[in-house]
Amino acid sequence: xxxVPGDVVALSAGNLIPADGILLAARDFNVSEATLTGxxxxxxxxPGTSASDAQIGQRGNAVFTGTSVRSGTATMLVARxxxxxxxxxIAATIARRVPETEFARGIRRFGYLMTEIMLAIVxxxxxxxxxxxxxxIDSLLFSLAxxxxxxxxxxxxxxxxxxxxxxxxMARSGVIVRRLESIENLGSMDLLCTDKTxxxxxxxxxxxxxxxxxxxPSSEVRLWALLNATLQAGMANPLDVAIAAGRTDRDxxxxxxxxxxxxxxxxxxxxxxxxxxxxxxxDLLICKGAVxxxxxxxxxxxxxxxxxxxxxxxxxAIDDRVxxxxxxxxxxxxxxxxxxxxxxxxxxxxxxxxxxxxFLLFQDPPKEGMAESLxxxxxxxxxxxxxxxxxxxxxxxxAETIGLPRGNLLTxxxxxxxTAEALFVRVRRTDLFVEIDPxxxxxxxxxxxxxxxxxxxxxxxxxDAPALHEADVGVSVDGAADVAREAADxxxxxxxxxxxxxxxxxxxxxFANTMKYVSIxxxxxxxxxxxMAIASVALPFLPLLAKQILLNNFLADMPSLAxxxxxxxxxxxxxxxxxxxxxxxxxxxxxGLVSSAFDxxxxxxxxxxxxxxxxxxxxxxxxxxLVTQLAIVLVIRTRKAFWKSRPGRxxxxxxxxxxxxxxxIPEVMGYTSITQTPVATGLYTLLLPLAAFALLGSSRLLVxxxxxx
Numbered sequence: 185x186x187x188v189p190g191d192v193v194a195l196s197a198g199n200l201i202p203a204d205g206i207l208l209a210a211r212d213f214n215v216s217e218a219t220l221t222g223x224x225x226x227x228x229x230x231p232g233t234s235a236s237d238a239q240i241g242q243r244g245n246a247v248f249t250g251t252s253v254r255s256g257t258a259t260m261l262v263a264r265x266x267x268x269x270x271x272x273x274i275a276a277t278i279a280r281r282v283p284e285t286e287f288a289r290g291i292r293r294f295g296y297l298m299t300e301i302m303l304a305i306v307x308x309x310x311x312x313x314x315x316x317x318x319x320x321i322d323s324l325l326f327s328l329a330x331x332x333x334x335x336x337x338x339x340x341x342x343x344x345x346x347x348x349x350x351x352x353x354m355a356r357s358g359v360i361v362r363r364l365e366s367i368e369n370l371g372s373m374d375l376l377c378t379d380k381t382x383x384x385x386x387x388x389x390x391x392x393x394x395x396x397x398x399x400x401p402s403s404e405v406r407l408w409a410l411l412n413a414t415l416q417a418g419m420a421n422p423l424d425v426a427i428a429a430g431r432t433d434r435d436x437x438x439x440x441x442x443x444x445x446x447x448x449x450x451x452x453x454x455x456x457x458x459x460x461x462x463x464x465x466x467d468l469l470i471c472k473g474a475v476x477x478x479x480x481x482x483x484x485x486x487x488x489x490x491x492x493x494x495x496x497x498x499x500x501a502i503d504d505r506v507x508x509x510x511x512x513x514x515x516x517x518x519x520x521x522x523x524x525x526x527x528x529x530x531x532x533x534x535x536x537x538x539x540x541x542x543f544l545l546f547q548d549p550p551k552e553g554m555a556e557s558l559x560x561x562x563x564x565x566x567x568x569x570x571x572x573x574x575x576x577x578x579x580x581x582x583a584e585t586i587g588l589p590r591g592n593l594l595t596x597x598x599x600x601x602x603t604a605e606a607l608f609v610r611v612r613r614t615d616l617f618v619e620i621d622p623x624x625x626x627x628x629x630x631x632x633x634x635x636x637x638x639x640x641x642x643x644x645x646x647x648d649a650p651a652l653h654e655a656d657v658g659v660s661v662d663g664a665a666d667v668a669r670e671a672a673d674x675x676x677x678x679x680x681x682x683x684x685x686x687x688x689x690x691x692x693x694x695f696a697n698t699m700k701y702v703s704i705x706x707x708x709x710x711x712x713x714x715x716m717a718i719a720s721v722a723l724p725f726l727p728l729l730a731k732q733i734l735l736n737n738f739l740a741d742m743p744s745l746a747x748x749x750x751x752x753x754x755x756x757x758x759x760x761x762x763x764x765x766x767x768x769x770x771x772x773x774x775x776g777l778v779s780s781a782f783d784x785x786x787x788x789x790x791x792x793x794x795x796x797x798x799x800x801x802x803x804x805x806x807x808x809x810l811v812t813q814l815a816i817v818l819v820i821r822t823r824k825a826f827w828k829s830r831p832g833r834x835x836x837x838x839x840x841x842x843x844x845x846x847x848x849i850p851e852v853m854g855y856t857s858i859t860q861t862p863v864a865t866g867l868y869t870l871l872l873p874l875a876a877f878a879l880l881g882s883s884r885l886l887v888x889x890x891x892x893x
Contacts, residue, residue: 191262199253204269205260207231207245212256212448214421217241218381219250219646219665220270220622221573225389225515225546226254226421239596239621240270241573250646255421255448274622274649275667285656286638287368287695290763291343294702297765298336301710306331309717316721322730326720329730333737334713336705338744343368343698345748350694357686358677366673368698369656371691372638372762374565377629377651379643380572380579382679383661384586385548389422391430392514393545397485399505405542407435408519412457412472415442423517426546443467444530453477458530467524471535475506475543478518482538486521491539506543513581515546548578555586557681564688565759569632571617571625573647579618589615596620599627607631626650638762642684644668659684692757699761701747703820706772708740708813711779715809718780719787725798727787732806739842740813746834753822753829775816782812810846814839 187203207229214226221241232245247260249271306327313323347364354361361367381387394406410431413424440459448455454473471478484491485498509516520538558568568588572579576593583590594610596619602610611631629651632639641655644664652658652671660672661679669675676683719727786808790796817839822829
């Protein structure tokens with residue numbers, strides 16, 4: 185609160201940077217910007233200039249709130265504080281209105297569809313009945329009952345219960361759901377975008393190789409690197425920590441004593457430690473640093489037991505080898521030696537005439553089993569794209585290592601030059617987005633969603649918050665930055681994609697059960713309401729009384745209460761499913777008309793064969809329509825032939841109970857106005873739904889085809 189623009193702030197190793205600012209002076213100044221860019225390695229900062237539109241990772245003269253000083257000292261001029269900082273701009277994205285997700289959009293469109301159909305049927309039926317001089321109140325009640333019968337009134341309850349059960353199942357798998365509606369979106373997800381550092385990789389720098397000048401692994405190079413890293417007195421950086429972590433029982437540093445140290449500085453980009461073997465007669469200067477800066481201090485190259493001159497040909501061969509390592513995603517340091525007669529003090533001038541001893545290769549390695557996890561996602565129809573603030577070589581090598589395509593690559597600098605329409609075209613064929621700023625991640629996610637993808641984003645840094653907020657499904661991990669967890673829809677308790685794969689399967693089961701109810705309610709209700717609407721016009725009496733319609737609708741909905749607990753066929757979890765209103769409309773019309781066909785058969789049998797009275801007609805149709813709806817439940821709940829897929833125990837029990845109730849209700853008089861049925865009527869209304877199974881099953885296979893709704 186006390187820092188304002190224009191203040192000058194001194195920074196040193198271990199400090200959190202309190203504001204965005206410009207460096208006035210710096211000495212050996214390295215900053216960790218992982219929270220903003222995702223870059224694992226510390227970034228060297230120094231006074232200078234940078235373009236006003238440069239990416240965060242390319243502003244070498246600027247420092248930012250929330251980043252930390254890893255080594256060195258600096259003086260900064262404060263430019264922006266509080267809400268004006270880059271950190272605040274990222275945090276502000278999660279305060280914006282959450283974009284409408286695929287599932288919410290599907291529910292909204294479904295609501296519009298049902299409202300349109302309901303209004304059309306109700307208005308037409310009401311006025312036609314008035315034109316036929318039916319009583320006004322009876323016509324109004326009948327029309328309103330049709331509206332209620334057509335309404336999938338259990339949808340909110342079904343969605344809530346299936347989501348709650350899905351959240352419990354995912355919690356057992358190690359996924360904590362923060363926003364329930366995201367479970368359905370996870371089931372529909374067909375594209376996963378992920379950060380690199382800490383998500384695909386360990387998020388920790390490892391020493392991957394100690395190589396001599398001719399490219400052969402060397403234990404001596406590792407020992408010299410250990411002596412330099414563990415005996416230096418400055419603040420240890422991540423590279424020194426990685427060297428120390430690679431120590432083995434064969435590396436005996438106790439045989440050496442430290443004599444002196446030549447500290448690192450920004451100009452030399454080298455650090456030297458002088459040691460003396462306890463049984464030795466001379467001192468050994470071990471110099472470690474940036475490759476070119478170490479080579480500039482070398483006159484020879486170690487070769488076997490001796491040395492060879494470092495001529496132009498040797499220098500070019502070394503340069504080519506280092507470039508090849510960089511293209512493989514390695515951070516490379518060089519190591520050089522020089523022997524001196526024993527003495528007590530050394531100076532920077534002693535870093536000359538060195539002999540190049542080898543190279544140290546560092547890498548943030550991919551997580552164990554990552555390639556298999558990505559294959560599991562591909563088997564489920566999910567494509568993976570990487571969006572990283574890391575440099576292009578590191579990201580491309582990682583992609584190749586874990587089996588992701590690496591050919592189509594887009595950098596943050598290139599992305600900045602693209603208009604929204606140009607980016608819309610480019611994102612579809614791009615697999616790797618590298619050197620990306622946080623707000624650019626958000627642009628990428630938005631462009632992918634415009635293509636119709638259901639997009640998930642997996643990230644754990646502050647820089648991931650905008651993308652997590654924009655995605656249909658934002659996924660973070662336990663231990664992620666607070667801003668990232670706040671922006672995410674769900675949290676993985678383990679940093680493991682296998683946990684996410686299990687969550688995806690749970691999400692698909694949840695989505696499948698939701699769509700079962702939508703399909704059952706729309707097709708059965710629509711068919712019955714169409715039949716009643718036509719019958720009300722063709723018959724001299726109402727086909728069902730309003731209270732009979734409501735009772736029928738109530739009983740038919742009871743088995744649907746168990747949809748949330750129903751078994752889901754394995755085939756329905758293999759590919760992403762999503763809302764498809766055109767499919768729902770086609771499904772509703774086809775199945776509704778098939779259901780209506782059985783109703784019309786019932787009309788004909790009751791009117792022309794049995795010469796049924798008004799009460800007998802209403803009773804016979806009440807029973808037939810109710811049992812037919814139960815048949816529809818058992819057929820539509822699976823994409824297989826209904827006898828090949830066993831329904832859940834609760835669904836089976838409720839369906840059987842309602843079927844028995846349908847048989848028993850005609851014995852109940854009074855309020856329902858349902859009368860006892862003749863034997864022929866009873867047999868017909870029970871046997872006809874059995875014939876419905878075959879036709880409904882065939883119709884389902886015909887309609888569903890390859891659709892994914």
